[in-house]
Amino acid sequence: MAGRNFLFVPGPTNVPDRVLRAMHRPMEDHRSSDFPALATPIFEELKKVFKTTSGQPFVFPASGTGAWEASLANTLSAGDRVLAARFGMFSHLWIDMAQRFGLQVDVLDAEWGEGAPLERYHEALAADKGHKIKAVLFTHNETATGVTSDVAGMRRALDDARHPALLMVDGVSSIASIDFRMDEWKVDLAVTGSQKGLMLPAGLGIVCASQKALALYDQAKLPRVFFDFGDMRKANATGYFPYTPSLPMLYGLRESVAMLLEEGLENVFARHHRLAEGTRRAVKAWGLDLCARDPKWNSDTVSAILVPPGVNGAEVIDVAYRRYNLALGAGLARMAGKLFRIGHLGDLNELMLAGGIAGAEMAMRDVGMKITPGSGIAAAQEYWRSTAAPLPKRDLPPRAPDAQPAPSAKKEKATVGARR
Numbered sequence: 535m536a537g538r539n540f541l542f543v544p545g546p547t548n549v550p551d552r553v554l555r556a557m558h559r560p561m562e563d564h565r566s567s568d569f570p571a572l573a574t575p576i577f578e579e580l581k582k583v584f585k586t587t588s589g590q591p592f593v594f595p596a597s598g599t600g601a602w603e604a605s606l607a608n609t610l611s612a613g614d615r616v617l618a619a620r621f622g623m624f625s626h627l628w629i630d631m632a633q634r635f636g637l638q639v640d641v642l643d644a645e646w647g648e649g650a651p652l653e654r655y656h657e658a659l660a661a662d663k664g665h666k667i668k669a670v671l672f673t674h675n676e677t678a679t680g681v682t683s684d685v686a687g688m689r690r691a692l693d694d695a696r697h698p699a700l701l702m703v704d705g706v707s708s709i710a711s712i713d714f715r716m717d718e719w720k721v722d723l724a725v726t727g728s729q730k731g732l733m734l735p736a737g738l739g740i741v742c743a744s745q746k747a748l749a750l751y752d753q754a755k756l757p758r759v760f761f762d763f764g765d766m767r768k769a770n771a772t773g774y775f776p777y778t779p780s781l782p783m784l785y786g787l788r789e790s791v792a793m794l795l796e797e798g799l800e801n802v803f804a805r806h807h808r809l810a811e812g813t814r815r816a817v818k819a820w821g822l823d824l825c826a827r828d829p830k831w832n833s834d835t836v837s838a839i840l841v842p843p844g845v846n847g848a849e850v851i852d853v854a855y856r857r858y859n860l861a862l863g864a865g866l867a868r869m870a871g872k873l874f875r876i877g878h879l880g881d882l883n884e885l886m887l888a889g890g891i892a893g894a895e896m897a898m899r900d901v902g903m904k905i906t907p908g909s910g911i912a913a914a915q916e917y918w919r920s921t922a923a924p925l926p927k928r929d930l931p932p933r934a935p936d937a938q939p940a941p942s943a944k945k946e947k948a949t950v951g952a953r954r
């Protein structure tokens with residue numbers, strides 16, 4: 535199909551040309567004396583993205599799922615109790631992994647569309663006088679339902695209960711797009727992947743560990759080989775990896791982190807908020823609802839949009855893809871068919887997102903949904919226009935004079951006639 539694919543799944547996201555160019559390298563020896571000059575600064579710069587000075591980032595050739603595994607395997611032992619809320623597909627999958635590792639998971643089930651239940655976390659922690667709960671699993675942004683939960687509130691709940699459990703946060707679809715403060719919120723393990731806010735292809739599972747988490751490494755007995763923090767720490771300390779790292783991904787990561795820091799993290803978060811808010815205006819104008827049940831949980835990286843009964847959300851996605859070259863996110867597990875998702879994170883601006891919103895609008899009308907043509911896209915445009923930062927005044931050069939005075943109409947006719 536001619537033209538670009540409009541990629542609006544909530545990861546993988548668009549890889550900026552600058553990152554693609556940085557990745558386009560001949561392979562090198564990852565044990566050369568030059569290699570540490572690439573790797574070591576990446577670890578330092580990554581800390582800024584996590585907003586930590588004391589944490590240590592680990593970069594695994596993996597995906598977010600690998601980073602989940604690393605967080606559990608390096609800090610816990612079989613039979614340990616952990617506390618986790620389940621309110622969407624990804625919080626469910628992390629719990630499933632913990633159970634498959636032989637951890638005892640106290641699951642707090644909440645409605646899909648709600649955020650993490652802070653009061654129930656607090657209650658469970660306060661009741662655990664013997665501190666049997668070793669870790670709290672917390673999904674910052676539940677990508678399946680477009681719900682963002684309050685990590686600072688989770689930290690307060692732990693502190694109020696005077697509970698020493700580790701705080702593990704899944705930031706796969708929040709870190710580098712939504713405000714995240716590892717040190718301030720005393721997060722012990724912050725998990726992410728490369729294919730979302732970091733604007734890279736999938737291929738890296740990144741986890742940042744606090745000193746408190748690292749101190750548990752020796753006593754943690756879960757099996758680990760590929761995801762072993764100990765091997766990684768030893769090798770990283772000298773600027774190397776314990777096994778063959780993906781060079782293009784490292785070059786890409788160096789570039790993407792530089793881009794994020796050049797834009798400024800606060801500006802990145804504000805841009806994501808504006809883009810998300812424009813999308814939410816469109817959803818309202820379409821007369822539809824978000825899966826997020828309260829605006830306080832609205833995600834700035836993904837909007838999960840409920841379709842009315844009788845409409846199959848999968849059909850909207852299929853038409854959008856085959857007719858308009860637009861990739862929208864699907865409803866997962868129990869949300870299958872009930873919604874479609876617009877990912878609005880990563881390397882994105884208003885006009886790119888306008889393409890996604892316009893395409894979703896067309897696809898919804900194509901499957902018979904009663905959507906007023908242009909309603910959503912107009913609402914998004916007006917929101918973005920009315921909230922745009924004022925442009926600094928700029929003196930434009932005077933209009934250049936025409937190179938040659940235009941011939942009069944009569945003269946032109948005469949010339950054309952003479953040529954014949």
Ligand code: PLP
Nearest residue numbers: 597598599624675677706707727
């Ligand atoms: N956690 C969240 C919140 C996610 O959105 C995803 C993937 O979309 C994952 C974990 C799993 O990450 P990956 O697919 O990179 O393994």
